[in-house]
Amino acid sequence: MEEFFRRAREASGELLGLKSGEKSQILREMAQLIQSEWGTIVEANRKDMEYAEEANLSSALKDRLYLDRQRVEAMAQAVREIAALKEPVGRVLDGWEIENGLRIEKVSIPIGVIGIIYESRPNVTSDAAALCFKSSNVAILKGGKEAKHSNEAIASLLQWVLERHGLPREVIALLPDYSREGVERLIKMDRYIDLIIPRGGEALIKYVSQNATVPVVKHDKGLCHTYIDRDADFEKAVKIALNAKVQRPGVCNAMETLLVDYAIKDEILLPLYNAFKPYETLLKGCSLTREVVDVAPAEEEDFQTEYLDNILSIKVVDGVEGAIDHIRRYGSGHSEAIVTENYTTAEKFLNGVDAACVYLNASTRFTDGGIFGFGAEVGISTNKLHARGPMGINDLTTYKYRIYGNGQIRQ
Amino acid sequence: MEEFFRRAREASGELLGLKSGEKSQILREMAQLIQSEWGTIVEANRKDMEYAEEANLSSALKDRLYLDRQRVEAMAQAVREIAALKEPVGRVLDGWEIENGLRIEKVSIPIGVIGIIYESRPNVTSDAAALCFKSSNVAILKGGKEAKHSNEAIASLLQWVLERHGLPREVIALLPDYSREGVERLIKMDRYIDLIIPRGGEALIKYVSQNATVPVVKHDKGLCHTYIDRDADFEKAVKIALNAKVQRPGVCNAMETLLVDYAIKDEILLPLYNAFKPYETLLKGCSLTREVVDVAPAEEEDFQTEYLDNILSIKVVDGVEGAIDHIRRYGSGHSEAIVTENYTTAEKFLNGVDAACVYLNASTRFTDGGIFGFGAEVGISTNKLHARGPMGINDLTTYKYRIYGNGQIRQ
Numbered sequence: 001m002e003e004f005f006r007r008a009r010e011a012s013g014e015l016l017g018l019k020s021g022e023k024s025q026i027l028r029e030m031a032q033l034i035q036s037e038w039g040t041i042v043e044a045n046r047k048d049m050e051y052a053e054e055a056n057l058s059s060a061l062k063d064r065l066y067l068d069r070q071r072v073e074a075m076a077q078a079v080r081e082i083a084a085l086k087e088p089v090g091r092v093l094d095g096w097e098i099e100n101g102l103r104i105e106k107v108s109i110p111i112g113v114i115g116i117i118y119e120s121r122p123n124v125t126s127d128a129a130a131l132c133f134k135s136s137n138v139a140i141l142k143g144g145k146e147a148k149h150s151n152e153a154i155a156s157l158l159q160w161v162l163e164r165h166g167l168p169r170e171v172i173a174l175l176p177d178y179s180r181e182g183v184e185r186l187i188k189m190d191r192y193i194d195l196i197i198p199r200g201g202e203a204l205i206k207y208v209s210q211n212a213t214v215p216v217v218k219h220d221k222g223l224c225h226t227y228i229d230r231d232a233d234f235e236k237a238v239k240i241a242l243n244a245k246v247q248r249p250g251v252c253n254a255m256e257t258l259l260v261d262y263a264i265k266d267e268i269l270l271p272l273y274n275a276f277k278p279y280e281t282l283l284k285g286c287s288l289t290r291e292v293v294d295v296a297p298a299e300e301e302d303f304q305t306e307y308l309d310n311i312l313s314i315k316v317v318d319g320v321e322g323a324i325d326h327i328r329r330y331g332s333g334h335s336e337a338i339v340t341e342n343y344t345t346a347e348k349f350l351n352g353v354d355a356a357c358v359y360l361n362a363s364t365r366f367t368d369g370g371i372f373g374f375g376a377e378v379g380i381s382t383n384k385l386h387a388r389g390p391m392g393i394n395d396l397t398t399y400k401y402r403i404y405g406n407g408q409i410r411q
Numbered sequence: 412m413e414e415f416f417r418r419a420r421e422a423s424g425e426l427l428g429l430k431s432g433e434k435s436q437i438l439r440e441m442a443q444l445i446q447s448e449w450g451t452i453v454e455a456n457r458k459d460m461e462y463a464e465e466a467n468l469s470s471a472l473k474d475r476l477y478l479d480r481q482r483v484e485a486m487a488q489a490v491r492e493i494a495a496l497k498e499p500v501g502r503v504l505d506g507w508e509i510e511n512g513l514r515i516e517k518v519s520i521p522i523g524v525i526g527i528i529y530e531s532r533p534n535v536t537s538d539a540a541a542l543c544f545k546s547s548n549v550a551i552l553k554g555g556k557e558a559k560h561s562n563e564a565i566a567s568l569l570q571w572v573l574e575r576h577g578l579p580r581e582v583i584a585l586l587p588d589y590s591r592e593g594v595e596r597l598i599k600m601d602r603y604i605d606l607i608i609p610r611g612g613e614a615l616i617k618y619v620s621q622n623a624t625v626p627v628v629k630h631d632k633g634l635c636h637t638y639i640d641r642d643a644d645f646e647k648a649v650k651i652a653l654n655a656k657v658q659r660p661g662v663c664n665a666m667e668t669l670l671v672d673y674a675i676k677d678e679i680l681l682p683l684y685n686a687f688k689p690y691e692t693l694l695k696g697c698s699l700t701r702e703v704v705d706v707a708p709a710e711e712e713d714f715q716t717e718y719l720d721n722i723l724s725i726k727v728v729d730g731v732e733g734a735i736d737h738i739r740r741y742g743s744g745h746s747e748a749i750v751t752e753n754y755t756t757a758e759k760f761l762n763g764v765d766a767a768c769v770y771l772n773a774s775t776r777f778t779d780g781g782i783f784g785f786g787a788e789v790g791i792s793t794n795k796l797h798a799r800g801p802m803g804i805n806d807l808t809t810y811k812y813r814i815y816g817n818g819q820i821r822q
Contacts (some may be wrong), residue, residue: 013739013763016762016763016765017762017763031418046468048572098782098783098784098785100774104783109765111795111796112765112795125716126612128662131727133625136500148763187614189733191621194795194796195795195796209601209624213620213621213792215626215795215796218717221802229614231816236817236818237820239818239820240818240820243820243821247820247821260647278532298573328424338638350813351427351428352424352427352809354523356811356812356815357811358811358812358814359814359815359816360813360814360815360816361815361816361817361818361819362814362815362816362817362818362819362820363819363820364815365820366513366819366821371509371821372509372515372812373507374511383626384605384606384626384809385522385605385606385796385797385809386796386797388809388810389471389811389812390809390812397598398768398795398799399799400765400766400767400768400799401767401769401783401800401801402761402769402771403768403769403770403771403773404771404772404773405649405770405771405772405773406772406773407644407646407647407650407652407773408648408656408772408773408774408777409650409653409658409773409776410654410658410774410777410782411652411773
């Protein structure tokens with residue numbers, strides 16, 4: 001097994017010599033092959049679907065697993081878009097000359113070997129492989145065993161293109177071990193692997209974070225808040241709160257708790273209540289909220305819960321300080337918003353709240369690599385270090401210093 | 412014990428409101444107090460020195476531990492220099508507007524709570540505290556128990572200034588538990604601590620890396636190489652090799668292994684041998700080296716060893732590819748140099764070697780935050796993520812996105 005990881009490490013050296021154009025060309029060929037071999041992929045997917053039927057997996061899970069020609073074409077298209085991204089390696093991030101004439105350049109380079117742990121969606125196989133390849137990283141992919149046949153079919157096609165270009169297939173490696181022990185080994189291979197990105201449920205992420213010796217960039221939960229301040233434009237406030245909750249409740253950047261300034265509870269809560277009514281959102285409120293509108297009671301536990309559903313907790317707080325306190329206690333550091341027209345209040349919130357994204361007068365739903373303009377999204381990091389918030393392909397690079405001299409020695 | 416960490420976390424919120432000028436002023440007052448209270452510090456240090464005598468600690472360790480008026484004044488001066496650094500928080504790292512008019516700003520912010528684990532030098536207490544405070548981070552300091560009294564005296568003075576300015580003393584906290592279990596608890600407090608920086612021997616760093624659930628930025632060993640290519644300017648080559656080894660052999664950026672191109676071994680090895688002679692460097696060589704000059708044999712183990720001493724292994728390699736291969740196998744990713752006048756060879760080396768710092772025609776001894784122009788040095792990171800190579804105070808920050816809207820919602 002160690003041999004598998006050692007070969008992946010070795011393969012990473014071979015990627016350093018590739019020109020940007022070669023990488024794009026290889027990715028376009030991969031996309032082409034995925035598209036033309038859609039039948040092979042769908043056939044393999046049928047085996048996974050049969051297993052899913054037998055194992056009585058949930059219909060949501062089966063939907064994530066399922067592939068047809070259209071979905072395979074979307075996968076190919078995603079690879080083409082990654083091929084077209086701006087080259088992430090070799091960017092000069094900084095550069096200067098020091099007194100003795102040494103020129104220092106800080107240049108982006110690949111991270112090396114990246115392990116990606118994911119669950120049922122087979123399209124992550126081609127997405128993650130393409131993002132890693134575009135950034136000259138070796139990808140070790142550990143998909144869910146329910147998608148085994150689909151993932152193997154996709155990876156084989158990609159590896160076939162690699163070999164046609166004289167590259168080792170280990171550049172895009174599928175972890176052959178689908179057991180829990182497989183994950184355990186993967187996340188402790190710090191000799192060979194530079195970064196682990198787990199994408200999946202809370203249990204997986206917690207397990208990986210607590211046990212990995214390889215550095216981890218997490219994509220953890222989003223318990224996002226919107227705070228409506230006394231100086232808010234009420235019309236914007238209602239529109240933003242509604243959008244943050246109902247536009248797509250099942251995602252990490254959706255609002256889970258609405259915070260309302262005590263000073264305006266009597267004016268704003270009823271319009272909010274009426275706005276949510278047509279969307280049948282299950283509203284829960286603190287006792288002060290329930291004095292104004294007729295909603296279910298929100299308990300302590302509600303404020304700790306990422307519903308990922310059409311449910312909203314409402315809490316009346318004591319101005320912007322009360323909002324900041326609440327978010328410090330319950331927020332997950334993902335996305336937080338304030339609605340206010342008051343400059344000083346806005347600054348207090350934007351500085352005082354520690355989250356990857358802090359919004360003034362906008363919906364938290366904008367936390368997204370695509371919307372930020374990063375192109376294909378690697379994910380949304382809830383780490384504080386290396387990468388925070390929406391991750392683009394540049395976050396799959398690190399840097400080195402190149403120092404140019406002509407005989408300088410240290411005195 | 413958990414209470415101690417929880418209070419440190421809470422204190423980090425109080426630092427967000429501080430203006431840059433206030434921070435500098437507080438740091439200058441700390442420096443002033445260290446200087447005027449030098450007697451208190453030296454008195455406390457005497458207790459540590461007595462213990463060191465009794466415990467029969469090595470003279471090198473006792474020298475690192477020892478404080479006198481002059482050394483205390485140097486500590487105060489270091490704090491003054493940190494006070495004068497450019498403000499690391501609030502730098503706008505990037506900013507752009509997206510189609511719907513949202514303005515996105517990427518801004519540097521403090522990391523939060525930083526745990527620093529170090530050994531005998533008491534000056535690290537004031538250095539690390541000042542660097543963390545300047546970057547608005549809470550510092551949890553875990554020094555060696557042999558420096559207990561010195562560290563406590565220094566921290567008390569710093570805390571006294573904090574309290575005079577209405578700040579909680581937990582902003583600069585000394586871990587009260589000097590046992591191994593103290594470290595173990597510290598590195599697993601991911602709920603309260605954002606980053607651990609271990610500074611010390613290999614055993615400590617290995618233990619921390621393998622067991623921490625808090626992210627770690629390591630300052631690990633430097634097994635640095637210099638490769639002399641067939642197209643080198645021989646005069647530069649000898650000067651650079653000599654400097655990289657003998658100017659200060661006991662540090663991490665000193666050269667441990669010299670790689671010599673097979674094509675020039677007969678011309679370059681003797682001048683090298685003669686250059687090292689007056690410095691009494693213990694030279695060890697591979698069998699090809701020993702055909703040309705009379706040096707001790709270098710074994711496999713030598714090439715794996717960070718001597719930190721006036722000892723040098725020499726290996727003849729097959730051109731730049733041979734050098735890259737050797738460095739991939741034995742290098743620690745710290746600092747690597749090539750001496751050549753050939754552009755293509757230089758590019759091959761600078762691209763093909765994965766290290767924090769890669770040098771062309773210069774001594775590896777320049778890997779140093781001060782020399783790079785970063786001001787007070789946090790350390791030299793051997794991590795690939797977050798910070799790599801010489802770390803300045805900016806590496807004690809992370810970032811958030813501030814997003815400014817006027818009612819934008821997602822469609």
